[in-house]
Amino acid sequence: MRRTASIGRLGLHAVYVLSLAAGVLAGSMQGAGQTPAPATARARQKAAPPVVVTPVTGPSTLNHLGLSIDRSSMGWDGQMGAPPVNVPTQAPPAASAENPAGNFVLSSADLYRVSCRACHKPDGSGVPPRINSIIGPVQSASVEWTTARMKERVRPIDPKFIRQLTSLSETDLQKRLKLGGHDMPSFAYLSDEEIRVLRPYLDELASVPGAERQRRQINEPAVRVGELIAKGTCHICHDATGPDSTPATVTSGVNQPLAAMPLQKTLALFVQKVRQGAPVSSSVGRVSSSARMPVFNYLSEAEVVAAYSYLVAYPPK
Numbered sequence: 001m002r003r004t005a006s007i008g009r010l011g012l013h014a015v016y017v018l019s020l021a022a023g024v025l026a027g028s029m030q031g032a033g034q035t036p037a038p039a040t041a042r043a044r045q046k047a048a049p050p051v052v053v054t055p056v057t058g059p060s061t062l063n064h065l066g067l068s069i070d071r072s073s074m075g076w077d078g079q080m081g082a083p084p085v086n087v088p089t090q091a092p093p094a095a096s097a098e099n100p101a102g103n104f105v106l107s108s109a110d111l112y113r114v115s116c117r118a119c120h121k122p123d124g125s126g127v128p129p130r131i132n133s134i135i136g137p138v139q140s141a142s143v144e145w146t147t148a149r150m151k152e153r154v155r156p157i158d159p160k161f162i163r164q165l166t167s168l169s170e171t172d173l174q175k176r177l178k179l180g181g182h183d184m185p186s187f188a189y190l191s192d193e194e195i196r197v198l199r200p201y202l203d204e205l206a207s208v209p210g211a212e213r214q215r216r217q218i219n220e221p222a223v224r225v226g227e228l229i230a231k232g233t234c235h236i237c238h239d240a241t242g243p244d245s246t247p248a249t250v251t252s253g254v255n256q257p258l259a260a261m262p263l264q265k266t267l268a269l270f271v272q273k274v275r276q277g278a279p280v281s282s283s284v285g286r287v288s289s290s291a292r293m294p295v296f297n298y299l300s301e302a303e304v305v306a307a308y309s310y311l312v313a314y315p316p317k
Contacts, residue, residue, distance in 0.1 A: 051191050053227050055314040056240045056258055061185045063239055104225045104306075107217050108201035111194060113298060114225070115187065115232035124205035130183055137176075138206035141169035145208045189231055193218060225303060226310025233296065234258060234307065240316035259316040262308065271304045
């Protein structure tokens with residue numbers, strides 16, 4: 001009965017959340033005062049083709065691998081992550097709301113931030129041996145980087161051979177993004193256009209010559225941004241569905257399922273938990289749940305609102 005009543009309230013709550021989300025996004029637009037993007041960036045900014053938004057499904061990445069958050073580095077970047085050491089000094093600005101309807105402009109760096117950073121860290125170095133660095137594979141897929149290294153070593157340069165070699169590496173890299181690997185989840189939900197926008201930032205992290213001139217941007221509806229965050233960051237540690245959390249489960253390594261979050265947390269509490277942390281007192285061992293969850297302060301308030309609204313509009317299955 002409690003669950004049925006909660007779901008009923010959720011239907012009314014969804015209308016409130018979505019209207020409040022629009023207000024937050026509009027406020028972001030009015031207060032941003034952003035500098036116009038360079039002409040080259042504007043030329044590459046385009047509207048994303050329609051993408052079918054789908055709910056989060058199935059077990060988390062950690063659950064799928066038989067790991068707990070206490071025994072893995074996956075998903076632990078957040079505030080607990082090491083400071084970046086190889087991030088481009090002139091990275092594009094964070095994602096921002098462009099109009100009250102909730103459309104976002106995501107840069108190459110933004111797509112990395114919401115889809116890859118939680119595991120691979122800000123500089124792409126990962127946490128070996130479980131989370132490999134992306135730097136080496138990206139460098140080996142670059143004609144510019146490979147050519148520069150061969151010149152440094154005074155080796156004969158065969159452009160045709162270099163293109164063939166790097167093409168194979170690029171194919172492997174694209175396959176890993178779409179299909180995942182032994183520990184890496186699949187990112188098949190990313191559209192081809194989103195991957196094209198993301199790709200130049202991987203080159204920037206890998207110090208590929210000229211990569212900063214290839215930056216791209218893409219327009220995305222807020223619900224899509226929420227989906228990217230939920231699937232690329234939250235679903236690493238949180239199952240789509242499952243039993244509601246209790247003080248006992250908090251301390252036993254069981255994370256709250258995504259489906260329960262809109263039922264148990266208001267929008268304000270959700271935003272605070274994700275961006276600032278929100279200690280939860282426990283009767284079992286007096287352990288605070290915030291000690292087990294990193295704070296994702298690199299996500300903007302508008303982005304976290306978009307994630308919450310997405311979970312309401314597309315309940316996890």
